[in-house]
Amino acid sequence: MRWLPLIWLLIPLAAHAEGPVRLDVAASAIAADRKDLTITLRLDAPAPYRVFLLDAPKRLVIDMEGLDLAGADAARIPGAAAMEAVRAGPFRPGWGRLVFQLRAPYAVIEAVQQTAGQGATLRLRLSPVAAEDFAGAPNAMSALWDLPQPTTPVVDPSRPQPLRVAIDPGHGGIDSGALAEGLREADLMLAFARELTEKLIRAGFEVVLTRRKDEFVGLEARMTEARASGADLFISLHADALPDGQAAGASVFIWNSQADDRASRQLAARHDRADLVAGLDLQGTDDQIAGTLMDMARADTQPRSEAFAKHMSAHLAQAGLALHRNPVKGAAFSVLKSPDIPSTLVELGFLTDASDRANLTDPAWRARMAQAIAGAVTDWSKDDSARAALRRH
């Protein structure tokens, strides 16, 4: 049997989410037919939607544009007892979400939305699969699709959790990064990542490394690792090469798809090329709606990334470390695309620059750099938790 991929987006031709779309709970149903499950949702209008599976616990999630779930108790859909739980709630502005917690691993084998009179019916068929065939592995995109917050906090709020920082040593394995005078960017960044980890742990943070040895890790896998480990902040470490002495000194980059700085474009192309060289397909992971959703999610995250970048450049300047003349820049680095983890990429220096090379191989300089980054994380985390209170309005 072939089943449908993890995530897909379906927009019926007639769909237009102009007004709110309502779910008729009483006319909807969950039916067990031998081993299969059929979910039928009765809607008052057709609408774009997406379906995907999440693991731990196993869930089927339906997001629908314009779906207004006010007054609709999805747990009362007839047949809901076939599920471990059924929940519903608003997702992003203008979208509603239904979450079906599964009792066993299933694959979605059919998803059909049909108009019926004034309304529409969305029908999904699920077939049981072996646990190892369950296609709900977490991925970078699942950032967008976290469940609505549980009403009971899982964590004791009187004991604040330490901030968890994902450190991403650039390149590795087949992708050596920049090369100069016998130095490999990949090696330098892994060594520096270990030094930085020690400083961060001493400063009271938890650290996750996206790469622990000299191995190739794709850009998306780096974000996935950060996400899967619940990172609060993502810092990618690089010391790239730019031709003709175009760059010297440290720079801090944040996501900007519109960046038109020539050096930034060259660097972004270099980084993405590494994935292509290693045979990873960068296409097909985004679609238009997903792109829109990513932008919406990023709208919350981007100011937090910017704030961290500012703390970084301030701390680097305070420590007297060589900074690029324009130290905080936007760039379309794929690794900064996580929609909900504030992310920055630091070029500690450029391997093409002789004095940067001397710094990067100087343990005393590296210790100052690591200390400055740890200081920036400390200040940012205080700032960010103060702002979090405001964000939660």
Ligand SMILES: [Zn+2]
């Ligand atoms: Zn690099």
